[in-house]
Amino acid sequence: MTTTIEDVAQAAGVSTATVSRALRGLPNVAPSTRDHVRQVAEALNYAIDSHASRLASGRSTTIGIVMPLADQWFYNRVSTSAEAVLSAGGYDVLRYSIAAPEEQTEALRRLISGKRVDGVLIINLALANADVSLMAEGTLPVVTIETDTGKFPAIGCNNVAAAQTATRHLINLGHRQIGLISGLPDDPMHFAIPLEREQGYRQALAEHGIEVRPELNVPGNFSFAGGAEAMAQLLSIHHPPTGVFALSDEMAIGALKTIRDVGLRVPEDISVIGFDDHDVAAYVGLTTIRQPVAGYGEQAARLLLARLSGEKAAGESRIELPTQLIVRDTTGPCREKGE
């Protein structure tokens, strides 16, 4: 059978209470006793039963990460960097990947009401009011990334401003017909990011008196393939754009391929700017908006750890990390004659 704390206690000739104290490094244990218990536990290959421990203590030293089920670079990078600091902080991580909106509330309930975890990290999810209040009524620390609730600390960037910067870059290069490769038209997950960035795009256009042409806004689903298809669509319309802003680097790279496949050159014929500064961006020379993706995960995890170690919540707060325009080789001056 499995060895319990009782077994260790007997083998070591002490009580279970002493074993518990010794193994967890609590005070009030004679050094010699502690050493002895440790050796016996080691010899018996004893490991604390985390579930029993949680039941008795109320703490599970586990935190839940809830995020969309997608294998985009962004999610992986955020999650991985968060995991690294949580793990270093002594916490295990339970990962909930949400594939459809219906799962979301269910997963949160299991996590929150089920007392599975000591804290929750939410990455880029559109939380229903019910979800938010469910989490708000408890005492469980919650930190969010690119997810605005008005209740929990939120890490992210200023997507509107960043998108504005991207669009302005194109405008400053002389482009006036600017395509936008975005998310999904009727996105079931209701992601906020595409909306915010679209707004930044429109603001930049507006401040330069450029008319918004709806047919220049096409969905790309945040994937390489989606970006490629979107670009094909952009190329097929009457007055195709001379500059394109893709809301993610993946989509931008997809678009680049389509452009080159039809024999057009970048940036001579068409300029392309992405968003993220994906690991690969530098290697394909993609101009983009860099956002500190790993920073999101690390900061959020640290914030959670701080809360967990008793630090007072500073109320709802929004931490915006800086973004930066990285000019590489896919954007250049507009060569099209004005009309």
Add this chain to the structure above:
Amino acid sequence: MTTTIEDVAQAAGVSTATVSRALRGLPNVAPSTRDHVRQVAEALNYAIDSHASRLASGRSTTIGIVMPLADQWFYNRVSTSAEAVLSAGGYDVLRYSIAAPEEQTEALRRLISGKRVDGVLIINLALANADVSLMAEGTLPVVTIETDTGKFPAIGCNNVAAAQTATRHLINLGHRQIGLISGLPDDPMHFAIPLEREQGYRQALAEHGIEVRPELNVPGNFSFAGGAEAMAQLLSIHHPPTGVFALSDEMAIGALKTIRDVGLRVPEDISVIGFDDHDVAAYVGLTTIRQPVAGYGEQAARLLLARLSGEKAAGESRIELPTQLIVRDTTGPCREKGE
């Protein structure tokens, strides 16, 4: 406070036993009773305490995924695809990312002996004998991906043969000086994959009577940056290679940048082939060896699910999924005059 099964029982006017049965869909509950209990539970916002449940039942409906802490595309893709099927199968996933070898045994102990999970999925880890026997002595189902133990089912590909195919492709194009961009020279994690692929490379060379030049084998650390640096090193040696085999697409793409940065053309001056068929590979025209990465995760998860639902273990088995040479634009005939 938090609502317990007791609260629900009282509110519903039944015993806790009945609540438990009703909520879990067990037989021997009157339909009317079940409905009533469900409504009361819903109204009270009750959720089963998973830790208490596990303690009483012995099952946690959680599976652990243990993998290296790295944000390479491969790991994310494998893990995500596994998570998707595990989640659909009703299991939660606890993700352990191992940053250093020392953590590995510790993490496994916590997982196995700590009875945290009902099953374990191991991705690309070099398991010490102690680790293996620790897991083998229990009854916990274990499935591995790209990890050979001789004890547990292993999903993966034939890395030797696949690497041989890649190298032969270069040889068939007339290349004789073939560089290899590999892992780390004294990799602390002792990954087996680079070794296997290096062997395939050497075999292909041998079967064509091509001499192995040690200086043609440079480390690339499986990253874009590492690949770029490795390529710079390859370019700096006396007789630089005319063809390069990078053990991952990330490294291959890094190498491509270095080549183009120094004014050389691909594939006219140098051919490059990668490994993985990374999402981005098609978009940069990279010739590569495709391996069914998502398939690894899905198959492993399904295998685990089958074991969990009582299916007999078929003993140690090794499932090799097919790889495929995908020729794109980065490999071409060797133009160098023979010497």
Add this chain to the structure above:
DNA sequence: TTGTACGCGTTATCAG
């Protein structure tokens, strides 16, 4: 410094 004994919230067994 160490030991005793109870409680944590469920599940499972066994009566009824």
Add this chain to the structure above:
DNA sequence: CTGATAACGCGTACAA
């Protein structure tokens, strides 16, 4: 079909 109750393994007052 339903209810009482004994585990499950550990943490923690409290007592010694």
